[in-house]
Amino acid sequence: MTEEKKSTRKEIAAGKTLKKVMADHFLELDDAARTGSRKIAWCTSVGPAELLRGMGFLVYFPENHGAMLGATRMATDLIPQANAMGYSPDICSYLTSDIGSFLQKKTPLTRAYNIASVPRPDVLVFNTNQCRDVQDWFSWYGRELGVPVVGIHTHRDIGRIRSYQISDIARQTEDLVPALEEISGAKFEMARFQQALAYSKKTSELWRACLESSAAVPSPWTFFDATIHMGPAVVARGTKEGVEYYELLLAELQERVASGVEAVEGEKHRVYWEGMPVWGKLRALSEQFASLRTCVVASTYCNSWIFDQLDPEEPFESMGRAYTELFIVRDEAYKEDYIRRCFELFKFDGIVFHDAKTCPNNSNNRYGMPERVSGKLGVPVLTINGDLNDLRCYSEEQTKTNIEAFIEQLDER
Amino acid sequence: MKGNPVKCFIGDRLESVSRNIFVGVDVGASRTKAVVLDPEKVLLGFSVRKSGTDFQRTAADCLNESLKMAGMSQEAVRRCISTGYGRKNVSFRDDTKTEIGCHARGAYHYFPTAVTIIDIGGQDNKVIKLDTQGRRLNFKMNRKCAAGTGAFLEEMSLRLDIPLEDMDKLARKSTEMVSLGSYCTVFSGTEVLEKIRQGKKVPDIVKGLFYSVIKRVTEMDPLSGKVVMTGGVVEHNPYLVDMVREITGRDILVPEHPQLTGAVGAALFAMETV
Numbered sequence: 247m248t249e250e251k252k253s254t255r256k257e258i259a260a261g262k263t264l265k266k267v268m269a270d271h272f273l274e275l276d277d278a279a280r281t282g283s284r285k286i287a288w289c290t291s292v293g294p295a296e297l298l299r300g301m302g303f304l305v306y307f308p309e310n311h312g313a314m315l316g317a318t319r320m321a322t323d324l325i326p327q328a329n330a331m332g333y334s335p336d337i338c339s340y341l342t343s344d345i346g347s348f349l350q351k352k353t354p355l356t357r358a359y360n361i362a363s364v365p366r367p368d369v370l371v372f373n374t375n376q377c378r379d380v381q382d383w384f385s386w387y388g389r390e391l392g393v394p395v396v397g398i399h400t401h402r403d404i405g406r407i408r409s410y411q412i413s414d415i416a417r418q419t420e421d422l423v424p425a426l427e428e429i430s431g432a433k434f435e436m437a438r439f440q441q442a443l444a445y446s447k448k449t450s451e452l453w454r455a456c457l458e459s460s461a462a463v464p465s466p467w468t469f470f471d472a473t474i475h476m477g478p479a480v481v482a483r484g485t486k487e488g489v490e491y492y493e494l495l496l497a498e499l500q501e502r503v504a505s506g507v508e509a510v511e512g513e514k515h516r517v518y519w520e521g522m523p524v525w526g527k528l529r530a531l532s533e534q535f536a537s538l539r540t541c542v543v544a545s546t547y548c549n550s551w552i553f554d555q556l557d558p559e560e561p562f563e564s565m566g567r568a569y570t571e572l573f574i575v576r577d578e579a580y581k582e583d584y585i586r587r588c589f590e591l592f593k594f595d596g597i598v599f600h601d602a603k604t605c606p607n608n609s610n611n612r613y614g615m616p617e618r619v620s621g622k623l624g625v626p627v628l629t630i631n632g633d634l635n636d637l638r639c640y641s642e643e644q645t646k647t648n649i650e651a652f653i654e655q656l657d658e659r
Numbered sequence: 660m661k662g663n664p665v666k667c668f669i670g671d672r673l674e675s676v677s678r679n680i681f682v683g684v685d686v687g688a689s690r691t692k693a694v695v696l697d698p699e700k701v702l703l704g705f706s707v708r709k710s711g712t713d714f715q716r717t718a719a720d721c722l723n724e725s726l727k728m729a730g731m732s733q734e735a736v737r738r739c740i741s742t743g744y745g746r747k748n749v750s751f752r753d754d755t756k757t758e759i760g761c762h763a764r765g766a767y768h769y770f771p772t773a774v775t776i777i778d779i780g781g782q783d784n785k786v787i788k789l790d791t792q793g794r795r796l797n798f799k800m801n802r803k804c805a806a807g808t809g810a811f812l813e814e815m816s817l818r819l820d821i822p823l824e825d826m827d828k829l830a831r832k833s834t835e836m837v838s839l840g841s842y843c844t845v846f847s848g849t850e851v852l853e854k855i856r857q858g859k860k861v862p863d864i865v866k867g868l869f870y871s872v873i874k875r876v877t878e879m880d881p882l883s884g885k886v887v888m889t890g891g892v893v894e895h896n897p898y899l900v901d902m903v904r905e906i907t908g909r910d911i912l913v914p915e916h917p918q919l920t921g922a923v924g925a926a927l928f929a930m931e932t933v
Contacts (some may be wrong), residue, residue, distance in 0.1 A: 620797070631802045643744060644783065648800060651759035655795040 255536065256507060258467065260495040264475060267491050271481045272359050278304050279365035285430050286365050288387070290380045291480055292569060293373040294398065294419050296446050296556070299484040300439025301426050306365050308383065309376070310480050311355075312340030315347055316525025316635035318354040325636055333386075338379035339604040339635035345386055369429045371422065372397035375575050377607045396425050400569065405577045407570055416566030440558035442484035443565075447556040452492030453479045454552045459499040460543040461591050464513035466502035469542035470532035471509065473523045479551040514539035515656045518588060520546050521600030522608045522634040527642070534646060538653045544592040546573055546584070547608070574607055581610060582619055589623050596656050598649070599629040603639035626659075628652040678737040680729065682722060683925030685758065686714050686745030689781025689809055690891055692922040693721035695729040695736075696930065700768065704728030705919055714748035722751065738929040742921050744782070756928050758921050759785055759798050765924030766887045767793035769914040773884040777876050777903075778920070779892035781809040786880040799879050805844045807875025809892045815868050818848050819861060826865050827896040833866035847871065869899050873906060887912045894918035 278284040287303035289295050291310065298305050315321040321339060324346030329335050331349075333342050347353055348364070355361040370384040370393055381397060388395035398418040401411045423434050453476070459466055467475075475495060482488030501507075517535070519542050524531060535542055550573055557564035569575075573584055585597070597619065599611035606612065616627040630648055633639040680703065685692045687710060695704040706724035711717050718741070726733060733751075741749035742761040749755075758780075766776045767789055776787040784807050787798040805811050816823045837859050841847045847868075854864050872892070886909050888900055894917045904911050914920055 626797060629799075644800065647744070647757055647759070651757040651798060654757055654760045655798070658794045 464508035714745035761924030765920035837867035
């Protein structure tokens, strides 16, 4: 390995529009919370957002706020407050940092958008497909704010999908309607729900196309770029704004591919990222990989917001299907095969597994998968220890050395 | 440190010096090591010092000591590669390489075959697997935890109030090894105090500490091929190697100076990247 080289990057122009989409999202929520003009639902990141939009709610995503707490490196100072209240340092650090943020009345929304606090919810809606922690997280707010909590309990460790699993999720979703009608004070309108689903489906298709543009060699963008540009795929899912944003981004990425723009100057190696981002170290990691002429081309994480199974013609059933086919709720065999398919598409020559201390559901290294995948695909793997938000669990120097040594290993092949 | 022969003073005589020696400097968390190799890969000089708080100064001191042992001047150095946690603090380096790469290269130099390397350093452990060509198949470092590292033994020597350098001979005197179950260094310290209260003998406790180190490193990755052990802990505690032999039933290979393996690897890379 030679010394790391400084790398120059061409900014993604759509980033300006991204900032506006995100700002509009939060400012609209803030206005509604302050004026009471619209009802607000908090929703888990892969919760029934389309249904909520279809029922007229504005939707706020605490996991997105958690990621902002991580990316702004506010989380590590806020987490101990939740720990002291009995929420273990070993559980989801989105949860602990978000509750710490609420208790200390500190939010990155203030600096970014001059918003004093997160919008007060009228209802909290979860889907446990991410983890059980989301239910505990929302339950805390439910008790604290005296707000109803409703949700969907997912199936887990799913191999072959059975129709009863899809039906069950579809029925659980449908069963939310009466409670949500009561809270919103409005009747459920199927046409509005179907419109939200159509937007979600289109957003997903465009988001998939954006991510798959990294199959090009050299790749036009990196995993680190995608973690930022996935914001609308989370918060604007089911809206026209989401669709319009990804049309813009996709056009730019396609143009980059056509003109050979490389995200990493002199792309030499291509790596797959399995697991959560280390939000507080995105820039440092992005710069390190770029300096080593290595492009992190794809990730399970960013791919997890593709729901192109959604179908306005089969609204509840297709939601059941989309949220059951999700990577995170599948068994090990499915996950390994998924990575194999990514390997064939993205042509990477190594995999980095991030073992996130507080996120077991997104840490797929813990049951021998790296060794099995490495053996099957014939590519080296590296496991780094860290966390999504809690930087107390992250050793910068050790991680940097591991990554540098891993790229040396790829150089030797 | 590049270029053709130069004129320089050796003592008070101006002489022409060929730049034909290669230097590796391994700035570890605990100790800094420097080696000087000639073009035939013969070890001409070396130095080991505590890394301390001024890595740059320590590295320079190690370089000068190792050159002195080699009977060489700085002008004779053709190329230098630094490695270890402080590799980027070495001002006179030509390039850097990770300690994983350097330990692999150094171990392969001494034992050119497919091996599993177990390196026990001051702050981290590494298990590195090489193929018959010396290429890395995979590697693992300890997680962010001092268990099984030299830092663990240093902490325990403080707890037991015995000099670090006495641990090897004490462990050899053990007749009934004490079993320590904790993963965590702090919890192990508490366990050690409990054993002292129970009247266990110090040599038996020290052997138990060695056994704990061995358990931590051998659970990082399955051993395959021949096993090479390197690092300062191995250099100063050869009994630990005997214990690994006994526990694993494997023949364990150890370089002449296990603590210098990373620095030797760095010097070899210096030679191979001219």
